[in-house]
Amino acid sequence: MTRPESTGHDYDVVISGAGLAGSAAAVLLARRGARVALLERRSDPGAYKVLCTHSITANAYPVLDELGLVPALEKAGAVRNEARWYTRWGWIEPRAAPAGPELPYAYNIRRSVLDPLIRARAAETPGVDLLPGHRVTGLVREAGRTLGVRASTPQGEREIRARLVVGADGKDSAVAKSAGVPTRLHENARFGYLAHFRGLPLHGGIGQTWFLEPDMAYAFPNDDGVTVLAVLPDKKRLPAFREDLEGSFLSFVRALPEAPPIDSAERVSKIIGAVDYPLLTRRPTAPGLALIGDAALTGDPLWGVGCGWALQSAQWLAEAVAPATAGRGDLDRSLAVYARRHRRRLRGYQYLAADFATARSFNPLERLMFSAAARDEAVARHMYLFASRLISPLRFLSPVAVARASAVNIRHRRASVPPAHLSRTRS
Structure with a gap:
């Protein structure tokens, strides 16, 4: 008591x-x-x-609504935070189902x-x-x-x-x-730096995240036409980054798949970050x-x-x-x-998150889900709900979700293998 x-x-x-x-x-x-x-x-x-x-993930939208802040955020130019993610299997691009509701969102501001x-x-x-x-x-x-x-x-x-x-x-x-x-x-085996850019177009005008295994990067559009661009490399790369922070940051971004055109954008902030962020x-x-x-x-x-x-x-x-x-x-x-x-x-x-912060590569379950999400819109929507923290890890990796992802990848492999008679002809 x-x-x-x-x-x-x-x-x-x-x-x-x-x-x-x-x-x-x-x-x-x-x-x-x-x-x-x-x-x-x-x-x-x-x-x-x-x-x-x-960035405020979609799980917090009800709180913003209760606070009465949604109209003020919209008026301030907050950007609804849709997203797409790069993986070794290609881009995961969540989209609303043809006959379904729009994807949940909150805001980048x-x-x-x-x-x-x-x-x-x-x-x-x-x-x-x-x-x-x-x-x-x-x-x-x-x-x-x-x-x-x-x-x-x-x-x-x-x-x-x-x-x-x-x-x-x-x-x-x-x-x-x-x-x-x-x-x-929990030790974080990555370090991070970010900067703000104005006039930096992004594919589809939405947020981008790069899973490079083990390195990471993201670009989020914000209010007033400002994009937050961050790089999160493995700490093994830290000594080289420290020798030339600006040059290393820009080179890292330029090497990204479908890299944002930073050389034609205006950087409107310093490059800031944290070397140790447990x-x-x-x-x-x-x-x-x-x-x-x-x-x-x-x-x-x-x-x-x-x-x-x-x-x-x-x-x-x-x-x-x-x-x-x-x-x-x-x-x-x-x-x-x-x-x-x-x-x-x-x-x-x-x-x-603590397990992934060791800067390891994707584990078998992650490879299954990420690869299937790059190939199937329903799995991509499922991943979007998890990334938005609207479903739990247990639901994200439920037997039904894993079975669907497995079926997607099996169909993909079958479609990628040429018929036997064509294989004999080519040989």
């Missing part, structure tokens, strides 16, 4: 981090009756995350637009106090329970008490570290504390799922704990509900 606080609280919830996850959680909790303090270490209202895929937009939505929500310039320096704890935060502010040190403290402060979460939350790291998994709750977004789970950036999971985890938390944070339920039990949902929904994806 939840222990009563030894003293009163200033808010029902205090959230550290006013990025995607924190701002979304603030809105969704306040709409459900909680009083929320939303702390942001940066004072600039236009601050945003720089190193990002700038630069964080310089998205972050201020969602933060402003939080600031204007009744029940939310946005507190810029507040950097969490420690936690208020008693008998193993988190009761609030200590923050450095422009006016000096401040203590803010709450029924629940939420860490939405990224993979290097100060909240998680202060609480001693166990962290599991995958990270933390327990998402502790007494009086919850973690959302990258603070709870940081995936491999090559999949572009971080923004979507940030929004989803904020929604899962609000749905689970809002009544308890407003004093109408048991908080510990509510946190357990959130933790179970978080693990159930994301653990399988993270397991697969």
Whole structure:
């Protein structure tokens, strides 16, 4: 059972981090009756995350809809994120079924637009106090329970008490570290660099991803005609990249199949990246504390799922704990509900991503599914749903899906073998 606080609280919830996850959680909790303090270490209202895929996968569309952000995103020029993927078997090009609905989508939009937009939505929500310039320096704890935060502010040190403290402060979460939350790291055997280009046409005007085994690359069109172009090579190539970053980046892109014409485009950003970007998994709750977004789970950036999971985890938390944070339920039990949902929904994806982050080649099941998807529209749609995180790994690799992919490849092999009499003639 939840222990009563030894003293009163200033808010029902205090959230550290006013990025995607924190701002979304603030809105969704306040709409459900909680009083929320939303702390942001940066004072600039236009601050945003720089190193990002700038893509929100389709699994998060319902959260955007609940937040009321879809019209604002469309108005801001966000691009619906259709995609095609290159493999050694050719291009996988998901398309809607002739008589079926359109493929699910969310948006590609630069964080310089998205972050201020969602933060402003939080600031204007009744029940939310946005507190810029507040950097969490420690936690208020008693008998193993988190009761609030200590923050450095422009006016000096401040203590803010709450029924629940939420860490939405990224993979290097100060909240998680202060609480001693166990962290599991998975090595990433790739490094990554990205840059923004204007005037860079892409085939079909949609996102492109290259599976080069083990190297990777992607190009995502964004708002204002800006395309985010990223390369994620095996770390064995890092010494050569470091000798000439710009030359290596451009050469890598030029060598891609159906390479985007970067030499005729305008680069409008620096080439930025991360040499070491491990995958990270933390327990998402502790007494009086919850973690959302990258603070709870940081995936491999090559999949572009971080923004979507940030929004989803904020929604899962609000749905689970809002009544308890407003004093109408048991908080510990509510946190357990959130933790179970978080693990159930994301653990399988993270397991697969951590395995693929070793920079290995495709395994037999992946070869089966990717090759069939390049040859069959139904399998391509199935893969699109998985890449959009709308179906689980178990459903993606279900016996029915594997059997269909096998049948596709068998038909392909039969069609590729010439009839026996033609073989004899040619010989």
